Amino acid sequence: MTQHQPIRRIDRFADLPTLYAEITATPEFQAAFGEPLGLSIVEFGDEPGEHEMPEPLAAQAECGGVIAAIFDLFTGTRLEPLAAEIAWGFVNSFHFTAGKLERREQALADEVGDMARRQDPSEIFNREMEDKQLLCQSTTEQREAMECMRDYAAEMYRALSGRPWSPARGTKASSASTASQIAALDFLRARQLATRERHAPQGPIVVVSGPASWHDWAKIWERLDEIKRRVPHMTLVTTGQRKGVDQIAAAWAARKGNGVPLVAYGLFGGGRKAPFTRNRKLAELRPVEAILCEGSGLQANLYQVLREAGTPIHAFRVSDQAPAQQTPTRMPV
Template structure:
């Protein structure tokens, strides 16, 4: 949720304090080629080991956990960066011109710079592993109840939790770690298909529809429910492949039967350019009704296998 530390420093009044070069640089961390080769080798060996054994059924859980190791490391470094940045702000606010104060300020700046570089390194490792996860299991990797920022890649693969997104909007400022662009809401439920061919057709229709919407909204940010199964999973995988940032609004299960309707309200509160609707339940139907009432364009694909229901009516009329 923060901008780069260098950008933050530029916005602070450092008076006569001179910020020297970072105590670490990118050359102090593993180069990308080494990261890719090592993570790919670990991934390949791990799944070669469990393939054909009783553990193969747990392969996806193992893959998720492997990616999560890097994600947690990056999150810890991000927290250290936030804490050090707050300390820098506090020290600047209480500047007294003493050598002791200048030393403390320099120490906190170095601490923040070290944490930032380490965070970026771990995020790169996570993104390499997340790409392998996508190729292995066909779905976008997402953490449990948290956001997936990628500060080193201009957020092209950011996956942000809805509460983080709305909190930043409520603060009346867009933070650099939040995807900027035109929101497009995607909604669809879990559907059963009579055959693998039907399931493939449905998936192709989801991807083709989203491709057409992206043609109209090149800066789109995909808003969806974050379900790890069904249509949301297909949409998340599409976004990952197309490097489209995502914001996920998970159900607040504490609300019981009202959870789905509350999620509708939160998703529509971001003022989406479009609502893309695939087959779902009554909560999804209510989302479509509310979107139309707000004059939001609805891309309706609630027909058989994710088709336009108007086309079906025309053929049967």
């Protein structure tokens, strides 16, 4: 996940003007909103045109203000327990829209790829392909803007709720090639590289996994701090649960100053074998270290698979936890 400028704790909505006076638009907002395409196609069927993007700092301020306003409105009232749930939905709306745009972007890229492989030098065909490519680029721009706002809203959510947000779920031309086909192929290669960099774990992998019923976050954070000192460019991979050990690890990764990318490696497909297939694929990531907490037989299987792969494992038993009444329920931000 993209790491944004740290957000200090906001206690009241009245603090927001001061907060916004202290910041300038982060590099992520400058990149997503500050240099829009010269021409874009807002919706399918539109003619290319010059369309403005929201001003970067305004987009950032309003995005954070929506989340902060929910907490301020509910705090101190009987609705306070619902603030995090409502705010989660706002962040998830950015995530849902970004996912929808990504699927549309992929479909358009596939169409551009099919067209680039056809041998049709006609002007009508080339114009159609150029428009399709511009529509794909415009969709990429929209998707990146939604992802940027999602990530910042998620950071505001973390600062205000005390827990991290997570989702529910140049070419050599042949004699037959035209200039438009060359540009399309270059565009596709660049897009594939960007997609791979966004989704593939970068840097040494550290796996964290454990049961949903785990309260001693301090012990896991302490061990993660030790690992990060040895592996400063680590990527953290969890099994994607929104409670217990996985949530504790996600909160540590999101904590300001850590700057650790987080990959939630959830279950794919159905059936009884899916969890064990997931364990095997975690081992195939070749993690440099793992933190495993005692849980079900699935946890025991993951321990065995990683041990056979030669991964150094930090194992914690349930009995290793500090008593629940001695463990603060709120993790620091």
